Amino acid sequence: MCLAIPALVTALHDGAMASVSVGGIAKQISVALLEEVAVGDYVLLHVGYALHRVSEEEARRTLAMMAEAGLLQAEVADMAGLPERAGVGT
């Protein structure tokens, strides 16, 4: 629940919104909680909001760890609005 996932900012939009890519999935998110965001930044994405900027290296190692632990698929499924996974609710 308190897990955040690294996302790459691909475009900025009005209303503090941005397009990001997470594990190849495109998503519109809010960047209202960050001071400054630029295209090419990696951010920690949590329930549709960028919470923190992270380095590319940190983003890559976190994504690799999450994929290995089976968390990445779950987060991406949540994000893409797929049905709830049985018994899992990070």
Add this chain to the structure above:
Amino acid sequence: MKYVDEFRDRDLARTLAAAIAAAVDPARDYNFMEFCGGHTHAIFRYGVQDLVPANVRFVHGPGCPVCILPARRLDDAIELAERHGVILCSYGDMLRVPGTGRRSLLKAKADGADVRMVYSTLDALDIARANPGREVVFLGIGFETTTPPSAVAIAQAQAEGIANFSVFCNHVLTPPAIRHILEAPEVDPSQAARLDGFLGPSHVSTVIGSRPYEFLAARYAKPVVIAGFEPLDVMQSVLMLIHQVNEGRVAVENQYTRVVTRDGNAKAQELVARIFELRPSFEWRGLGSVPESALAIRAKYAAFDAEKRFALSEKQSRETKSCECPAILRGVKKPKDCKLFGKACTPETPMGACMVSSEGACAAYWTYRRVETLAEMAAE
């Protein structure tokens, strides 16, 4: 070493395990509470307990937002959906949690209530925009990571004049819960888990920073290490805690410096302070009433506060009988001490919240230690 093959960097895992083994004083115990359910998951997933000496123990904390929401608040959410006819928007984690009489939001939905799973408060706002003739309530739960998104949604609803949107606010705070656990021994020594230090949460701390934990070292003389959630982060943080204990030091240290600063995310903190204020007290499953541990929506934003908009009835809410979630959340019992575990209570038919959420201790034992736990239960 049983699980070390699971690590991407096995050499580093071995080195850390050896360093921990060398640092540990065999004549004493080290009981460390990992507050965050994400850490509980990592510890089980990677078998970290098996990589450290037996006298280093993890005590699972209450950092699972789904787990600590008491039946009463869930019953209120179900009432909003059923009796007040709102569109109730909730994160998916909450839908299967049993309230009084094992009623859940999912059951309410099956019976015709308009309960919708959302990924984000942004989705709840979209639903409100698309249904101007309906009341839309977002069930706000979670610690300091999910609170800023609820604050943004309220600010946005006000800016846009989305008058049919409100939040049922159940947001809770990490530091007061840790304080409460440490003060429990004075209240009830038999319930007290003896703790030598804390692993501080990763992503919560990106928002609040490491500063809010400093009172733990100053006032309660408990070491805290803010830990990333990778297994190697957890092991390195355990080593840092062991060093503090051995040297008699108490400090807030930050292992997760890659991401966490002392001050956190100021913009998010300011927004949260603008929209929310401290509740005098809030009921937690397991911990009971905890002073100044949760947030309410400020009077200025009362139009967006579901508790003000709707008259919620008095209820005789009850936790599931025989469910040991409350004691497990306090860290004084383990899932094997619950006679429902793996029998009446499984992730498919959860009797308690700790089995529903993957961050809950029961779900972690079920997923990674089922055979061992059931064998231990049979032997007792």
